[in-house]
Amino acid sequence: MVRGRISRLSVRDVRFPTSLGGHGADAMHTDPDYSAAYVVIETDAEDGIKGCGITFTLGKGTEVVVCAVNALAHHVLNKDLKDIVGDFRGFYRQLTSDGQLRWIGPEKGVVHLATAAVLNAVWDLWAKQEGKPVWKLLVDMGGERSQHEAPPKCWPLPLLSRCQDPRMLVSCIDFRYITDVLTEEDALEILQKGQIGKKEREKQMLAQGYPAYTTSCAWLGYSDDTLKQLCAQALKDGWTRFKVKVGADLQDDMRRCQIIRDMIGPEKTLSLFLQMMDANQRWDVPEAVEWMSKLAKFKPLWIEEPTSPDDILGHATISKALVPLGIGIATGEQCHNRVIFKQLLQAKALQFLQIDSCRLGSVNENLSVLLMAKKFEIPVCPHAGGVGLCELVQHLIIFDYISVSASLENRVCEYVDHLHEHFKYPVMIQRASYMPPKDPGYSTEMKEESVKKHQYPDGEVWKKLLPAQEN
Numbered sequence: 116m117v118r119g120r121i122s123r124l125s126v127r128d129v130r131f132p133t134s135l136g137g138h139g140a141d142a143m144h145t146d147p148d149y150s151a152a153y154v155v156i157e158t159d160a161e162d163g164i165k166g167c168g169i170t171f172t173l174g175k176g177t178e179v180v181v182c183a184v185n186a187l188a189h190h191v192l193n194k195d196l197k198d199i200v201g202d203f204r205g206f207y208r209q210l211t212s213d214g215q216l217r218w219i220g221p222e223k224g225v226v227h228l229a230t231a232a233v234l235n236a237v238w239d240l241w242a243k244q245e246g247k248p249v250w251k252l253l254v255d256m257g258g259e260r261s262q263h264e265a266p267p268k269c270w271p272l273p274l275l276s277r278c279q280d281p282r283m284l285v286s287c288i289d290f291r292y293i294t295d296v297l298t299e300e301d302a303l304e305i306l307q308k309g310q311i312g313k314k315e316r317e318k319q320m321l322a323q324g325y326p327a328y329t330t331s332c333a334w335l336g337y338s339d340d341t342l343k344q345l346c347a348q349a350l351k352d353g354w355t356r357f358k359v360k361v362g363a364d365l366q367d368d369m370r371r372c373q374i375i376r377d378m379i380g381p382e383k384t385l386s387l388f389l390q391m392m393d394a395n396q397r398w399d400v401p402e403a404v405e406w407m408s409k410l411a412k413f414k415p416l417w418i419e420e421p422t423s424p425d426d427i428l429g430h431a432t433i434s435k436a437l438v439p440l441g442i443g444i445a446t447g448e449q450c451h452n453r454v455i456f457k458q459l460l461q462a463k464a465l466q467f468l469q470i471d472s473c474r475l476g477s478v479n480e481n482l483s484v485l486l487m488a489k490k491f492e493i494p495v496c497p498h499a500g501g502v503g504l505c506e507l508v509q510h511l512i513i514f515d516y517i518s519v520s521a522s523l524e525n526r527v528c529e530y531v532d533h534l535h536e537h538f539k540y541p542v543m544i545q546r547a548s549y550m551p552p553k554d555p556g557y558s559t560e561m562k563e564e565s566v567k568k569h570q571y572p573d574g575e576v577w578k579k580l581l582p583a584q585e586n
């Protein structure tokens with residue numbers, strides 16, 4: 116099925132002026148313009164199928180990511196897709212180990228965001244050619260075995276369809292730097308165990324979807340009236356779990372958390388009705404503990420990014436202090452790579468792990484983090500929102516449930532209600548759950564009309580806005 120040689124790669128800087136409405140604002144990022152470096156790859160297969168990939172940015176700096184994508188392009192151009200996916204680990208390593216570009220990473224920062232955008236496009240292309248959504252491609256790759264059948268001792272790869280073999284899935288992962296906690300054999304074992312009950316879980320997902328929470332009501336840029344109005348509407352729409360931004364001003368936080376608590380009801384704290392808090396790295400370690408001790412009365416399920424995303428031991432200290440108060444630590448949206456996640460897990464520094472589809476090196480690196488989380492039995496609650504993050508991460512978390520975690524306990528995926536209308540295959544939410552996408556690909560393709568309008572700086576939207584902003 117896999118065909119064609121990559122004949123073209125284009126990348127565009129696409130920005131949405133979300134800061135004008137205060138959407139997306141938090142204690143550190145006060146004026147985000149949700150943006151993306153948008154990559155499209157084409158092949159010479161003459162089937163008209165294109166692979167689309169994004170990485171998420173906040174406006175300024177997207178042009179730097181675009182430069183990094185162009186710097187990586189020569190690794191992709193003129194390659195056969197068959198060779199890329201046939202040795203995906205090798206290809207991932209080639210991209211992340213470019214002898215010169217690696218110096219401005221390694222596997223972090225702009226160059227890693229660019230890697231994610233390129234690889235996301237490759238996954239989209241592969242899945243489209245296979246005629247499956249990415250989650251289903253991954254699930255099928257994980258193999259299938261009935262409840263009573265013993266796992267095969269060896270996997271005769273050439274005799275099996277390569278796309279129905281867990282070894283194929285594992286061969287997409289670069290285990291370098293994580294073999295002290297997760298080996299290839301561990302990964303295979305997890306996937307083999309995950310085969311039990313897999314069909315039932317897939318059916319369950321298709322019928323009920325993956326549970327979500329909303330961040331759309333409580334950005335720091337919103338007034339109390341807006342917060343109340345959005346929260347009331349969300350409750351009407353069936354949302355029961357809400358995340359609120361905190362960290363800039365304690366009195367403000369107390370007032371806003373009280374509003375949400377009043378609206379979702381104090382008696383419901385232990386049921387489905389939950390409140391999460393997100394400080395977006397605002398505090399020092401002792402400050403985080405002190406601040407959250409004051410917000411503990413609102414019974415948050417977690418505090419997200421209480422301090423620097425690089426401070427693994429700091430997170431461990433905060434976790435030790437707050438877990439006895441019933442507050443877990445969540446982090447991950449700014450964890451650059453699998454190594455940081457490994458150490459967070461080793462240090463018992465988090466209770467909820469938040470993968471990000473565009474910060475880690477695409478599906479490949481996310482697979483390794485999902486498997487490590489399973490090994491440590493830490494629930495994965497992905498970061499989403501931004502532009503396109505919900506579209507992408509739904510594939511990863513649905514795969515995780517069906518093939519890896521086999522559990523929904525303490526698990527919920529973020530949802531943000533912005534910018535879906537710009538995607539050709541937007542997320543579908545029903546009863547506050549992500550319904551598994553059915554269209555082939557990674558749901559990454561944007562509407563050409565939207566891209567043209569929002570291209571920076573010469574799209575129609577920015578042509579109008581830029582002169583006004585200069586005055």
Ligand SMILES: C[C@H](O)[C@@H](O)CC(=O)C(=O)O
Nearest residue numbers: 139140141144147330500
């Ligand atoms: C700047 C972004 O909107 C950020 O606040 C998102 C985030 O932290 C989250 O969704 O979680």
Ligand SMILES: [Mg+2]
Nearest residue numbers: 393419420448
């Ligand atoms: Mg966050």
